[in-house]
Amino acid sequence: MKKFLFPTDFSANAEHVLNYGYSLAKQVKANIIICNAIIEPAEIPQAGMISWPVEESEMLLLDSRHELKLLKQQLEEKEQTVSFNPSISCVSEAGAVVDVVNHLNQYHETDLVIIGTHASSGLSTLLLGNHSRQMIDEVNKLLLLVPPAAIIKPVKKIAFATDFKDLVKDMECIHQLITFARPLNAEILITNVFNKDKHAPEWFMNELANKADYPHIYYRVVKAIHPVSGLDWLCGHGDIDMLAMVHRSHKFIEVLFGGSQTQNMAGHIAIPLLVFPANT
Numbered sequence: 001m002k003k004f005l006f007p008t009d010f011s012a013n014a015e016h017v018l019n020y021g022y023s024l025a026k027q028v029k030a031n032i033i034i035c036n037a038i039i040e041p042a043e044i045p046q047a048g049m050i051s052w053p054v055e056e057s058e059m060l061l062l063d064s065r066h067e068l069k070l071l072k073q074q075l076e077e078k079e080q081t082v083s084f085n086p087s088i089s090c091v092s093e094a095g096a097v098v099d100v101v102n103h104l105n106q107y108h109e110t111d112l113v114i115i116g117t118h119a120s121s122g123l124s125t126l127l128l129g130n131h132s133r134q135m136i137d138e139v140n141k142l143l144l145l146v147p148p149a150a151i152i153k154p155v156k157k158i159a160f161a162t163d164f165k166d167l168v169k170d171m172e173c174i175h176q177l178i179t180f181a182r183p184l185n186a187e188i189l190i191t192n193v194f195n196k197d198k199h200a201p202e203w204f205m206n207e208l209a210n211k212a213d214y215p216h217i218y219y220r221v222v223k224a225i226h227p228v229s230g231l232d233w234l235c236g237h238g239d240i241d242m243l244a245m246v247h248r249s250h251k252f253i254e255v256l257f258g259g260s261q262t263q264n265m266a267g268h269i270a271i272p273l274l275v276f277p278a279n280t
Contacts, residue, residue: 001180001183002031003031003108003109003111004024004086004112004114005033005113006021006033006114007035007036007113007115010067014116016116016146016150017116017146018071019075020152025086027184030112033104033108034068034072034088034090034091035091035100036064037096037099037101039094061094065090075088076088091104098138102138110141111142112143114143114144115143115144116146117146136247141277142180142274142275143277144273144275145275147271147272147273154241155184156184156185156187157239158186158188158189158241158243158244158274159238159240159243159244160190160244160245161244166246169246170204170246173244174208177244177276187217187218189218189219189220190218190220191221191222192220193231235269235270244273246278247276247277247278
C-alpha cells in the first residue's frame with residue numbers, strides 16, 4: 001500500500017474521512033492524494049438550457065485548488081512523527097466523480113480509495129451523492145467507506161466476511177488483505193455469516209496457513225437468521241476495527257442486502273467497510 005486517494009467535497013464529514021485516512025496512511029506508510037471533482041454542466045439537470053460562462057468554470061477550479069491547499073496545510077500541521085509522514089498532493093479535475101477517480105487511480109497507480117458515508121442515508125458520500133453505488137460498481141480499486149462514527153485509532157482486527165461461494169476469489173482477496181494488514185500487525189478474522197451450514201473447506205484453511213506467511217489469521221462462524229443481522233452483531237460485538245467484503249456483482253449485492261439495504265448497512269455500522277472490487 002503506497003498511495004491513498006481521497007475524493008472530497010470539503011464538508012465536515014469529508015474532513016473526518018481525511019483525518020481517519022491520514023492516520024491510517026501513517027500506519028501503513030502510504031502517501032496521500034486529495035482530489036476534488038468539479039461537476040461539469042452536462043451533469044446538471046437541464047444544463048443544456050443554461051448558459052455556463054467559461055469564467056464560472058475557471059472560478060470553480062480556482063476555489064477547488066484553494067480549498068485543497070487548505071486541507072493539505074491542515075494535515076501537514078498535525079503532529080509529525082519521526083518514522084513516517086505521508087507526502088500530500090492535491091488534484092482538481094472537471095468531470096463525473098467516478099470518471100475522475102478512475103482516471104487518477106490509473107494515472108497515479110493508487111492502491112486504495114477512501115470515501116465517507118452519511119449516517120442518515122448510508123452510502124451517500126461526501127461529494128458523491130447518488131454516485132455511491134456507481135463507485136462500488138465501477139472503481140477498480142480497494143474502496144474504504146468511513147462512517148462519521150468511525151473512531152480514529154490503530155486498526156488491530158479486521159473481519160473478512162465471506163460466503164465461501166468463490167474460494168479462488170476469496171483467496172486472492174485475503175492475500176491482498178494480508179498486504180494491507182501486515183504493516184498494521186492486525187489480526188484477520190475470516191468470518192462466515194452468510195451460510196451457517198457451509199464452513200471453510202479444510203484445504204482452503206490449510207493452504208492459507210501454508211502460503212499466506214502471516215500468523216494472525218483466524219476463522220469464525222457467526223450464526224444469524226439473516227446475513228445483515230450477523231454482520232451487525234459482528235460489527236457491534238466482535239471487537240473489530242474494520243469489516244472487509246468482496247463486491248461480486250449487482251446480483252450479489254441485491255441477494256445479500258436486498259438492494260437499498262446495502263446503503264443502510266454501510267450507514268449504520270460504526271466501523272469502516274473495506275470493499276474489494278469484483279475484478280480486483
